[in-house]
Amino acid sequence: MTQGLKARLNREILIKGITWLAVAWISMFQVRPAQAQSSTTIDIDGYASAKAVPIAIQGYPQAVTTLLTFHLEVVGFEVTSKNSARYVLQGNGESPVQGILRDSSGGVIFSRRYKASASTRAQAHALADDVSKQILGIPGIGQTxxxxxxxxxxxxxxxxxxxxxxxxxxxxxxxxxxxxxxxxxxxxxxxxxxxxxxxxxxxxxxxxxxxxxxxxxxxxxxxxxxxxxxxxxxxxxxxxxxxxxxxxxxxxxxxxxxxxxxxxxxxxxxxxxxxxxxxxxxxxxxxxxxxxxxxxxxxxxxxxxxxxxxxxxxxxxxxxxxxxxxxxxxxxxxxxxxxxxxxxxxxxxxxxxxxxxxxxxxxxxxxxxxxxxxxxxxxxxxxxxxxxxxxxxxxxxxxxxxxxxx
Amino acid sequence: MRQISKKILPTRQSESIANQMKAVLQRMAHWTPILVLALTLSTTGSVGCKKSAKPVTPIPPNIGNVQGGDPDYMGSGFDPNASGTFDGLDDGSALDLGDGVMGEDMDLSDGGIDAANRAALESMTSDESFFAPYTVYFGFDSAVVQASEGSKIEAIADHLQNSPTHGVRIAGHCDERGTEGYNMALGEKRAQSVREYLVNLGIAPNRIGTISWGEQRPAVEGRTEAAYNKNRRAEFILLRP
Incomplete structure (x- = not known):
């Protein structure tokens, strides 16, 4: 009787031990899939499906317009006509480069003028940097x-x-x-x-x-x-x-x-x-x-x-x-x-x-x-x-x- | 009745066999995830990159390469800013690259390179045409020496055995269908696969150098399968004293 009980206990301990080991083993291997799942918190689909922000550029010499257009389109803007733009960037046609950034209702977001000591290119890139920082919240790349x-x-x-x-x-x-x-x-x-x-x-x-x-x-x-x-x-x-x-x-x-x-x-x-x-x-x-x-x-x-x-x-x-x-x-x-x-x-x-x-x-x-x-x-x-x-x-x-x- | 029961009996037996098999399968099914996990781990496991497989033959210093092997010029560290920091961009203007930027200013004196050793190795004469018929070709995206190419490498081994003062440099090349960075490594691996083959044929490792040209030196220009086949290769360059 005692021996039978002992044997049963031993068997139970053995079975529990094996089960525990198996569970531990399985959970060990499941660490990686679990980690992979946590990565879904970073939403790659959401990140890569943004719409370009429409902006109008007016009042700049041709070379500055070209530079501003290229720079802003590289970082996620789309340069459009004033009618379809959400923002308007207004220059005064002269150097040093100036910029008044307005939203579509005409409200002034900023108005800036750039150092005449820098080249026109550097001034224009600095303006584009300010626009991308202000609207998109991203660091500028104008000097990279x-x-x-x-x-x-x-x-x-x-x-x-x-x-x-x-x-x-x-x-x-x-x-x-x-x-x-x-x-x-x-x-x-x-x-x-x-x-x-x-x-x-x-x-x-x-x-x-x-x-x-x-x-x-x-x-x-x-x-x-x-x-x-x-x-x-x-x-x-x-x-x-x-x-x-x-x-x-x-x-x-x-x-x-x-x-x-x-x-x-x-x-x-x-x-x-x-x-x-x-x-x-x-x-x-x-x-x-x-x-x-x-x-x-x-x-x-x-x-x-x-x-x-x-x-x-x-x-x-x-x-x-x-x-x-x-x-x-x-x-x-x-x-x-x-x-x-x-x-x-x-x-x-x-x-x-x-x-x-x-x-x-x-x-x-x-x-x-x-x-x-x-x-x-x-x-x-x-x-x-x-x-x-x-x-x-x-x-x-x-x-x-x-x-x-x- | 008897006839019927006779008919039923075998059916029952087969049912019970089927049930037993089902039970076995169910028991196996319990273990399947573990088996799958174990198999997955054994093929893609975290040990892959650390596991030391059969060792490859290191390139000894001083041989086959123009430079003198493993100089310790970086032993005391190095300072990328030693020559002064860059402050030319405050106003967003262009980089001031200066006059001395075109490569003439290269300073190897504090690079610790053994000048005498370099000179000795550079004095070895390279002969690129001597072994030209023995160029070894590879499959797409592969650094494995194909069976058909073995006899060429054996011929090189014969020459090196008969000419003990000679060495060889193996130049590994790729077709243009890989990325440039990866092809640099693949070209080197091709050269080193051939080198390993020569070592296994008894040639001393210190007589065999390697160089990768990635995809930068195609044998045949063009974007055809025939051109690609000719460009995935390892060439032998004879080194004479």
């Missing part, structure tokens, strides 16, 4: 720059330009292959670019001070030194090195010089980028077969695939400065598309044809590479919430691999 690769025959050079295509300057004269320029965070207080050049017959990373014109080697290990990305706290450089026999993600301390290998795979990793808090890296790996985005979390020191619904392969991530989104490229059929998904993964939105997106400091505009029918590459701008695309007007053909200063 783009860095890009400029194709020259079989080779390329690194160049910088204003986001509206003006002031294109070629930085290098390496007459070889150059790749993936990226800004050292903190522009315009500092203006430093990191990029890969084959100038010494190997893909090595250099950093180039735009103020002094000096450049130095940042990474010249054996094999590939590619895709530099500086952490927003400016303490580390992420990059792709192949010195251990396969292209892997590494980070190097800017001050300490300490090198740390982040991935150790037999497959290739590519194009790392940082989260704005410098605590995570997003990069491409084909560790699970097809190339897709992975997140490395420095707080846990673990890498996990980013679960994106609907993306079989994904490339070239860029994390928005507000931390909410990751823009990336997918390949569909023979073409590439720009997509955005929440930084925690989940549902993505396919925005337009193109590749290699880079966020503006306003976490709203993307610059990306577009392939023309003739095969040339050009730069184009995309306002994510309204999905509107504007090509950057430039006479220079063959621009690609853009990076937006921030």
């Amino acid at each position: 720059k783009l860095a890009a690769k400029l194709k020259k025959g079989r080779n390329g050079e690194i160049c910088v330009l204003d986001f509206d295509g003006a002031n294109l300057k070629v930085l290098t004269s390496d007459d070889t292959v150059v790749a993936s320029p990226t800004w050292y965070p903190g522009f315009p207080k500092s203006a430093v670019l990191f990029y890969t050049s084959y100038v010494y017959n190997n893909p090595d990373i250099y950093y180039h001070n735009l103020a002094s014109g000096k450049r130095n080697a940042a990474s010249r290990y054996s094999g590939l030194n590619a895709s530099p990305a500086i952490s927003p706290d400016r303490s580390k450089m992420a990059m792709i090195l192949s010195k251990n026999g396969s292209p892997d993600v590494y980070i190097k301390g800017i001050q300490s010089g300490k090198l740390q290998q982040i991935t150790k795979t037999r497959v290739e990793e590519a194009t790392p980028c940082w989260s704005p808090d410098s605590q995570k890296l997003c990069f491409v790996s084909r560790a699970t077969g097809r190339p897709r985005l992975w997140i490395h979390d420095f707080s846990t020191d673990k890498s996990n695939p980013l679960q994106i619904i609907g993306a079989a392969s994904s490339f070239e991530p860029d994390w928005s400065p507000d931390g909410k989104w990751i823009a990336f490229t997918i390949q569909r059929g023979g073409s590439f598309r720009i997509c955005v998904c929440p930084a925690e993964g989940g549902k993505m939105v396919e925005l337009t044809e193109g590749e290699d997106p880079s966020w503006a400091p306003n976490s709203r505009t993307l610059v990306f590479t577009k392939r023309t029918r003739g095969g040339d590459r050009t730069l184009s701008l995309l306002d994510v919430p309204t999905k509107r695309v504007k090509d950057i007007p430039t006479s220079s053909r063959g621009l690609s691999q853009p990076s937006w200063s921030r």
